[in-house]
Amino acid sequence: MAKQKKSPRPKAEAPKGFRDYFGAEVTERAEMLQKIAGVYHRYGFDALESSAVETVEALGKYLPDVDRPNAGIFAWQEADDEKWLALRYDLTAPLARVYAEHRNDLPTPYRRYAMGPVWRNEKPGPGRYRQFYQCDADTVGAASVAADAEICSMLSDTLEEVGIPRGDYIIRVNNRKVLNGVLEEMGVTDEVQAADVLRTIDKFDKVGEEGVRQLLGKGRLDASGAYIDGVGLDEAQAEPVIAFLTAKGATNADTLPKLMAAVGESAIGAEGVGELQEIASLLEAQGYGEDRIVIDPSVVRGLGYYTGPVFEAELTFEILDEKGRKRQFGSVAGGGRYDDLVKRFTGQAVPATGVSIGVDRLLAALREKGRIQSHATGPVVVTVMDRDRMADYQAMVAELRNAGIRAEVYLGNPKNFGNQLKYADKRQSPVAVIEGGDEKANGVVQIKDLVLGAQIAENATLEEWKERPSQFEVPRADLVAKVREILEGQKDG
Amino acid sequence: MAKQKKSPRPKAEAPKGFRDYFGAEVTERAEMLQKIAGVYHRYGFDALESSAVETVEALGKYLPDVDRPNAGIFAWQEADDEKWLALRYDLTAPLARVYAEHRNDLPTPYRRYAMGPVWRNEKPGPGRYRQFYQCDADTVGAASVAADAEICSMLSDTLEEVGIPRGDYIIRVNNRKVLNGVLEEMGVTDEVQAADVLRTIDKFDKVGEEGVRQLLGKGRLDASGAYIDGVGLDEAQAEPVIAFLTAKGATNADTLPKLMAAVGESAIGAEGVGELQEIASLLEAQGYGEDRIVIDPSVVRGLGYYTGPVFEAELTFEILDEKGRKRQFGSVAGGGRYDDLVKRFTGQAVPATGVSIGVDRLLAALREKGRIQSHATGPVVVTVMDRDRMADYQAMVAELRNAGIRAEVYLGNPKNFGNQLKYADKRQSPVAVIEGGDEKANGVVQIKDLVLGAQIAENATLEEWKERPSQFEVPRADLVAKVREILEGQKDG
Numbered sequence: 001m002a003k004q005k006k007s008p009r010p011k012a013e014a015p016k017g018f019r020d021y022f023g024a025e026v027t028e029r030a031e032m033l034q035k036i037a038g039v040y041h042r043y044g045f046d047a048l049e050s051s052a053v054e055t056v057e058a059l060g061k062y063l064p065d066v067d068r069p070n071a072g073i074f075a076w077q078e079a080d081d082e083k084w085l086a087l088r089y090d091l092t093a094p095l096a097r098v099y100a101e102h103r104n105d106l107p108t109p110y111r112r113y114a115m116g117p118v119w120r121n122e123k124p125g126p127g128r129y130r131q132f133y134q135c136d137a138d139t140v141g142a143a144s145v146a147a148d149a150e151i152c153s154m155l156s157d158t159l160e161e162v163g164i165p166r167g168d169y170i171i172r173v174n175n176r177k178v179l180n181g182v183l184e185e186m187g188v189t190d191e192v193q194a195a196d197v198l199r200t201i202d203k204f205d206k207v208g209e210e211g212v213r214q215l216l217g218k219g220r221l222d223a224s225g226a227y228i229d230g231v232g233l234d235e236a237q238a239e240p241v242i243a244f245l246t247a248k249g250a251t252n253a254d255t256l257p258k259l260m261a262a263v264g265e266s267a268i269g270a271e272g273v274g275e276l277q278e279i280a281s282l283l284e285a286q287g288y289g290e291d292r293i294v295i296d297p298s299v300v301r302g303l304g305y306y307t308g309p310v311f312e313a314e315l316t317f318e319i320l321d322e323k324g325r326k327r328q329f330g331s332v333a334g335g336g337r338y339d340d341l342v343k344r345f346t347g348q349a350v351p352a353t354g355v356s357i358g359v360d361r362l363l364a365a366l367r368e369k370g371r372i373q374s375h376a377t378g379p380v381v382v383t384v385m386d387r388d389r390m391a392d393y394q395a396m397v398a399e400l401r402n403a404g405i406r407a408e409v410y411l412g413n414p415k416n417f418g419n420q421l422k423y424a425d426k427r428q429s430p431v432a433v434i435e436g437g438d439e440k441a442n443g444v445v446q447i448k449d450l451v452l453g454a455q456i457a458e459n460a461t462l463e464e465w466k467e468r469p470s471q472f473e474v475p476r477a478d479l480v481a482k483v484r485e486i487l488e489g490q491k492d493g
Numbered sequence: 494m495a496k497q498k499k500s501p502r503p504k505a506e507a508p509k510g511f512r513d514y515f516g517a518e519v520t521e522r523a524e525m526l527q528k529i530a531g532v533y534h535r536y537g538f539d540a541l542e543s544s545a546v547e548t549v550e551a552l553g554k555y556l557p558d559v560d561r562p563n564a565g566i567f568a569w570q571e572a573d574d575e576k577w578l579a580l581r582y583d584l585t586a587p588l589a590r591v592y593a594e595h596r597n598d599l600p601t602p603y604r605r606y607a608m609g610p611v612w613r614n615e616k617p618g619p620g621r622y623r624q625f626y627q628c629d630a631d632t633v634g635a636a637s638v639a640a641d642a643e644i645c646s647m648l649s650d651t652l653e654e655v656g657i658p659r660g661d662y663i664i665r666v667n668n669r670k671v672l673n674g675v676l677e678e679m680g681v682t683d684e685v686q687a688a689d690v691l692r693t694i695d696k697f698d699k700v701g702e703e704g705v706r707q708l709l710g711k712g713r714l715d716a717s718g719a720y721i722d723g724v725g726l727d728e729a730q731a732e733p734v735i736a737f738l739t740a741k742g743a744t745n746a747d748t749l750p751k752l753m754a755a756v757g758e759s760a761i762g763a764e765g766v767g768e769l770q771e772i773a774s775l776l777e778a779q780g781y782g783e784d785r786i787v788i789d790p791s792v793v794r795g796l797g798y799y800t801g802p803v804f805e806a807e808l809t810f811e812i813l814d815e816k817g818r819k820r821q822f823g824s825v826a827g828g829g830r831y832d833d834l835v836k837r838f839t840g841q842a843v844p845a846t847g848v849s850i851g852v853d854r855l856l857a858a859l860r861e862k863g864r865i866q867s868h869a870t871g872p873v874v875v876t877v878m879d880r881d882r883m884a885d886y887q888a889m890v891a892e893l894r895n896a897g898i899r900a901e902v903y904l905g906n907p908k909n910f911g912n913q914l915k916y917a918d919k920r921q922s923p924v925a926v927i928e929g930g931d932e933k934a935n936g937v938v939q940i941k942d943l944v945l946g947a948q949i950a951e952n953a954t955l956e957e958w959k960e961r962p963s964q965f966e967v968p969r970a971d972l973v974a975k976v977r978e979i980l981e982g983q984k985d986g
Contacts, residue, residue, distance in 0.1 A: 009837060010548070011548070012594040012838040013548075014543070014590070014591075015547065015548050020541065020544060021540075021543075023540055025542075026542045034527075037520075041899060042897070042898075042899050043899075043901060044871075044872035044899060044900065044920075046515065046516040047523075048513065049518075051507050051624055052610060052624060053508055053511055053623075055504070055508050057503040057504065058503050058505065060503060074578070075569065076567060076569040078508075078509075081509075085567070087580075098507075101507070101513075102513070107916055107919040108905055109904045111901070117545060119545075131546065142904035143906075146883045147904045150887070153891070282883060284884075285887060285888050286884075286887050286891040287891065344502060344503060345502060346502075346505070378537075379537035390637070391774060391778030392778070394639065395778050395779050406537060407536075408643075409643070411602045412635060423600055427600050
């Protein structure tokens with residue numbers, strides 16, 4: 001018989017665009033999500049965890065992000081009935097399916113929150129992964145803009161709850177209906193032309209007022225020297241768009257009349273401005289001032305996707321970008337009203353509004369602000385001086401754990417004591433415990449303050465070193481008390 | 494132009510074998526996992542969240558569950574490099590990949606826990622889904638059985654922490670090496686025959702001692718009347734297996750010598766018994782008695798997969814099965830030592846041991862024992878009597894929430910007040926708040942105790958009803974205080 005060829009070893013690597021999260025990366029995210037869930041719960045929202053897998057048919061095409069028109073999904077075909085299944089690419093499409101499927105059992109309105117990974121089959125880039133977390137809250141079945149106002153106030157409470165101080169964020173509110181009114185006022189009725197105008201508006205952030213004027217008209221030479229064709233409107237036609245985009249005044253009371261002017265005679269436009277007015281007064285009645293939530297027609301992200309009010313939460317403190325320039329941290333959450341969510345399943349229009357928090361960006365912001373105290377302290381390490389006395393060492397960690405102290409025995413090969421201390425270092429252990437034969441005979445243990453030890457090793461003078469010893473010999477019975485004392489000292493220090 | 498045919502509406506349903514989890518189903522699981530993570534953390538284990546997607550090459554074939562030899566995975570091919578990717582089917586195969594990939598950055602030993610969904614592409618059945626949660630803890634790089642003992646004590650602490658009282662569970666420990674010694678003693682050296690013996694042992698639970706004897710010999714007529722061929726050993730050869738399976742005595746001190754006898758002259762067998770002895774004394778030294786963790790050679794699940802000690806946690810209280818018969822709740826966690834986890838990636842054998850908790854089964858057990866107080870209280874519902882005063886109602890819920898009380902305004906169409914109360918009922922609201930025009934004028938609100946109201950409606954006499962009103966009129970300023978008082982009364986009641 002021919003000798004069987006051995007298959008080569010598999011490569012130990014995560015698939016391209018996927019990554020693993022270790023220790024504090026996992027627990028810090030979990031803690032943040034738990035705080036968010038607490039706020040959502042207080043607002044009456046219920047948890048929903050839908051399956052990660054959906055039929056491709058049910059997913060449809062709902063991706064709100066116009067920047068990624070080619071965004072794909074991970075899909076495969078079932079062996080038996082040849083149905084195509086796929087990983088969810090957001091939490092909104094599954095909500096539509098769940099609501100349509102269970103609508104007879106769910107309350108109306110249905111307030112739900114969901115948090116979990118979603119998957120996008122697209123080209124990965126730096127900091128851009130094909131699996132990432134989303135955290136959404138939506139109200140399905142409520143036509144009233146009170147539902148939109150509620151989403152805004154909840155978002156404000158959420159940001160403060162996780163640790164973004166008031167003044168460091170602003171939630172901006174716009175309305176797609178106002179834009180529809182502007183389009184009506186401009187006389188743009190053709191859908192293709194309307195879409196062109198929307199695409200242009202989407203560039204307002206980058207090209208500013210003059211750039212938008214050019215792009216609505218004949219066109220514009222962009223920074224790279226390429227000529228971008230314009231939409232071809234005449235100058236007068238462009239005016240309402242500019243009026244809309246620049247309507248933001250010092251206060252909502254300034255902004256709203258300007259918006260009313262921009263929509264002219266349009267009924268849908270007036271309705272949109274009225275909604276913004278109502279949202280503003282509902283929020284004011286609850287004490288959410290314009291320092292937290294403000295009407296701002298220059299918010300254009302999502303206007304192409306949503307059908308009514310649109311929200312965006314921005315963090316306003318400055319950070320340094322990769323080139324060392326100051327810039328605002330920027331957007332961490334967005335949402336709006338989308339009234340045709342469930343219609344493709346049932347034929348019935350069901351009003352819905354909601355928000356999605358960019359989990360990774362918000363976490364990054366909290367780290368930036370020092371709001372996450374990485375209390376990622378390692379465990380107390382009980383070293384093994386005598387491998388036959390493992391039971392003694394295990395008894396020590398059991399005592400420490402029963403006192404609520406994170407602790408472990410060194411479980412590697414104990415022969416080389418240096419390796420044990422290196423291990424403690426790698427684990428960022430605050431304290432090491434040592435009990436050799438002499439200590440055992442004398443009924444004592446050695447307790448090493450590793451944090452203080454490291455500080456002393458770095459910069460203490462001999463006097464300080466003598467004054468503040470980092471290793472203590474205590475009676476075995478005092479093990480837990482002494483370790484706790486050292487841990488508390490480290491917390492204060 | 495021909496009229497375009499409309500595509501039919503998509504079906505609103507989760508894919509076959511997948512399901513959605515609502516409200517308390519989600520939060521109760523999250524709370525249980527959080528408690529488990531707390532224990533793991535205290536034992537020095539670090540969180541790991543690996544990507545849900547792996548290369549098929551990295552996943553390999555590690556499925557421990559011999560009941561499902563055809564278990565499949567959900568896989569698809571990348572468009573560009575044609576690599577096959579798949580959803581993870583457990584948390585152990587990804588651990589092997591992660592450890593092999595990051596071993597230079599990870600401490601040795603590496604203690605990690607992981608919790609999250611896994612996916613199996615298999616035929617769904619009642620209560621058997623294609624996506625479910627696992628919760629694992631493993632120590633990689635520790636050859637010492639102290640690591641196995643630690644897993645057992647941690648499992649014991651975990652069960653008690655989530656709410657399984659001592660006495661209601663038992664953790665049984667066996668060792669594959671002892672079985673290897675038995676096989677040696679029997680003179681079974683052929684791998685195929687060894688596998689046959691293992692398969693037979695696996696039926697010990699069902700067919701008992703006599704059944705195993707028959708199956709090791711000529712064969713056996715099973716309950717359905719079919720004849721099952723035996724392994725073909727002679728009677729004397731079968732003796733060590735029977736001695737092994739029935740070696741359990743009243744205490745570990747009784748069991749261990751019987752095991753030693755069963756392995757006869759086998760060196761590997763003696764090593765296995767020695768390991769069990771060491772585990773038993775380590776646990777005893779830490780105070781984990783045989784009422785919690787016990788040596789039990791009749792535990793055969795996993796013996797085919799693991800290479801050393803094997804553990805299984807069983808809940809010993811009785812429940813009624815679907816036919817109304819009493820039976821023990823059974824297994825909720827299992828694990829063991831598998832020393833070749835990383836070898837297929839690196840060529841180096843790395844010792845590892847760990848445990849996996851069946852999240853759904855443990856949750857079911859806690860519900861069975863009434864250990865999960867579904868404090869799934871709905872929100873206080875502020876009803877809308879006058880839609881123009883939405884701001885007033887929003888202000889009320891803001892006050893309630895600021896006092897930490899879950900509360901919401903009714904956001905559906907407020908026209909029909911009956912619908913609002915039906916909604917409150919569906920939400921399991923404890924309290925409804927009503928402020929009509931008269932109340933507003935008088936500076937009061939009506940507060941309805943819905944729990945008491947339901948009780949009274951069900952079974953109170955007229956006298957009781959008069960004595961214990963379920964609706965209160967209080968000054969608007971006392972809203973929060975009165976609602977809190979009612980909620981606290983409901984908790985005590």
